[in-house]
Amino acid sequence: MTATAAFGDAPGAWPLLGHLPQLAGRPLAFLDALPAHGDVVRRVA
Structure with missing residues (x-):
């Protein structure tokens, strides 16, 4: 069985602060x- 993951980007990152304000x-x-953006989410600057 092969597992696949949907990768996504978490919007709203601030420069230098990332997602700290949220x-x-x-x-x-x-x-x-976050799950609405994918199974594995990374930050977007």
């Missing part, structure tokens, strides 16, 4: 929204 303000809402 994680500091509403961490659960930010983390809950």
Whole structure:
């Protein structure tokens, strides 16, 4: 059995801060929204 993963980009990263503002303000809402962008999500600057 071969597993495949959908890769996506997490929007909204700030220069130098990354996703820290989203994680500091509403961490659960930010983390809950990530699966909509793919199985494995990377940051987009």
